[in-house]
Amino acid sequence: MNLAWKEMKKSKTKFVILGSIVFLISLLTFIISGLANGLSQDNAALIKNLPDGTIYMETAAEETHALSVIDTETEQPVLSENDGAFAFSIQMGFLLNEQDEQQSVAFVTSTSSAEFPEVAKGEIILDRSLEEDGIQKGDRFTNSQLDDKFTVAGFSDGAKYSHAPVAFIHPDDYAEMYRTEDLQMLFVPKAAEPEAIAGLQSFSTEEFLNTLPSYSAEQLSLSMIVWFLVVISGMLFAIFFYMMNIQKLGLYGILKAIGVKTGALFRMIWVQMLVITAIALILSIAVSQVFATLAPGDMPFYLPIGITLQLSAVFFAIGFAGATLSGFQIRKAQPLQAIQQGEG
């Protein structure tokens, strides 16, 4: 007999309340993790969109890429020996339009690569978000460090760095603006084992992101909130089932007296936990996905379904643990005490 279901049908309110709380907490968790990912995309899409591989910068730069300089003698052999390898630089700066309005951008230049668009001298390729802001192909921009003008040659998707849109420029323009022929970093696509290069320090893309101070601080606090919410919801399950079990200790005692197996009682709370969590999660996944499509464009919100499913799995695991923990009271429920209490 499906005791779990029978009880839920009889005490709908109790279970609807628990379900709503799980729904709200998981929705909040999804939305915050959507924001965390959105911010992380906004902060580092340029790097996150790179394929698996290794980023090298000068050891002497002490993990600050703006200080790193890779000379040609080091660069050349790496580029010629590794298919798909390229050198690149990132510098924060700004563009001025014809009305002298300022637009912050991250200037990125690279040797020829499959990952970053090819740009001609005097031209510029901007992140798609600027097209949405009204900038058009052919628009012209100046920069105080450059004599010539940049002409917008096109737009690129997912090119964000340090919360600024990326502007891809030609290495010669870069050299003129920053007065150096050398680039800052090397990227080598996934090799079986990242090769050690004398004088250079290697980073996975994830390790590289963590060298950016704003990135790690931002992500740390957001993921802390996400995990707090997950833990709170786990405790909520434990507390809720604990309270319900306390009320039902007498009943458990009686059921054990007449011979119902302890396992059957555990199964009862597990099924209840699973059903409530499943319904609550399906609803909050749906709502958070709708939210993702409705969120205003300039709100950094990015919630791939994969992340939602991962979090959902964690919710299930923690709900299960919470329900089981509270279920240990069932083990303690003594048939005898229950019988001798004269209620019910």
Next chain:
Amino acid sequence: MIFSTSNIKKSFTTGEVSEEILKGVDLSLVEGEITALVGSSGSGKSTLLTIAAGLQPASGGEIHFDGEDLTAMNQEQIRQIRAEAFGFVFQSAHLVPFLTAEEQLLLMLETAGSPLSKKQRCGEAARILQSVGMGHRKTAYPASLSGGEKQRVAIARAIVHQPKLLFADEPTASLDSTKSREVMELLQQLTKTLNIATLMVTHEEDMLAYADRVITMKDGRLA
């Protein structure tokens, strides 16, 4: 004789003090008979009943049921015997609040591992509820039943799986005298027709008329 105990002892230790409540009890139960156990409050009647029913261990002695010694069994074996061969009626009905009268019985059949099909179980539950006069309240939840009705459902649950033994600890204590008599008549009739060996604890003189044998508990022994 289907059930007997020999030299059952039970002591409780509270702090430093150990008190022997049962000092060697020999009890036997006979099929088709109600054995009434009487004695002053605190004399150890409930303790003896629960030990006999395998709900708590004895400090010493043996319990023979159907040729086996309960005291030599593990928890799981005892649970199985309780589920299959014992029925329980308590002072309060102790029904499952979220099951209908009929479902209370179905749960018992399932717990006892009844060989009946689903349909047969429903038929059996209906028949038993009918026999305790509750056929018309099949779909009622405990909250909507009166005290007497609940106790009838509890009795139906206790016998629906055709147990060999029925343990009843003050089954009428929470009922008025008319209802008490009805419940006792029911227990008597079921004991006879189903050939159950019933052990009933009571402290009500009136109820002894329904018993086949009366034994008195005094100073931890049967008098």
